[in-house]
Amino acid sequence: MADATVEKSGYLSELYRSINAVKNPSELYSKLRRIAEDLSFASYVVLFLPQVTDEEIRPCIVASNWSGALLAAYDRLKLLESSPIIAGLRKTDVPVEYDLETLGTDRPEHEQNAAIDLFMEHEMPRGVYFGCHDKTGRRGAIGFSGNRSLPTAAEMATLHLISQHIFSRLYALMGDLGEKLVLSTREIECLVWSARGKTSSECATILGVAESTVAGYIASLNRKLHAQNKTQMIAIAYELGLISNANVGLR
Template structure:
């Protein structure tokens, strides 16, 4: 593994594929991604499940990252996910795209453009790119790289786009470990999704037009399927496994 990391900068896409295929733990995936980040002259990476429309924080969707803890906390405390053009782009499209914090956040409609620009600038991530990813089960994620360097070339975008799917699928392999055979119904997903947004059973019943009893039935059934002790843990497990996408 060490030799692979030392030579990653000169590797071709097929060699990267072999590198990810050979990793045996999440820690090795994280190490490999950190080295890829440095090889491309970038500062940080973020691997996530795509947040749902009801999400109020990004932290529960983070699979692994080199974003500083304080940056994640600052992002969630300011509730930047709610009006994020980047997150909306990930929900609407599966194409990779670049971002510049100033121009990208200029289209925010929540008055938090300057907060977002300052936060990313403070941690040295004024520009970068996002690469949507997915696995055969339809779970959607994304790998982002950020830093101070100039815009990535078309070839670099293509290479990092391939790496995104490799990394996302590998991490889910380690994470799901038995979760891949869990199948949630549409109603179970809807109820868990609203629960993740902090809604009570009564509020969910009003939103979905169901009885409170029926909502609790769906939540309890999803909790059992996910082998969770309560709905809070069920939500956390579903998010980590990408089942709320």
């Protein structure tokens, strides 16, 4: 079914036109989610490749429909450092596939079961990541995963081309967003405390305001950053340089 979608006359050209037509990052993320759905993938992720000294994946993710629980567990289990997918993306421009049900995962023994259990729990046993880069040469990737079989040759070709185009388009849209963005002091404070893992209730206590006021700040941040949830809001803020590991107290 997914393969038939890719081979449908005009599918790739229509995707190309529709990606060119998006006006902000939020529209682009919606387009990416639709592509994943068209090809029967449960999840997608857009990320910049972590530095070798990075310890957490969350600041590297620009957009994803991964659950907050998955992201939190991934970083709590410290799975980034030995990630075979990230290692593969650093070494080659060839798409990096994984299949936990047949190949397991190439990790140190003490991490292997934890990684397999985590991604199986979230119904992501198979997937593929496409290395990308923006106009500055900064490297990243777009990944698709789920319960479906690994992509066919036709699907791989389509996803590879589209991933490159989406990543390039995102660079342009994020640049436009950063130039126009104006945040209040309170919004920046909410960003920092949210990135530190504080709930809205905890942010309200720290800032000395009502929880409904914090909810208003978060809603405003999501709107200004074209984010669909708090996790995406934080990721975009990292990418735009509004927050960093230093000012949120992460090392």
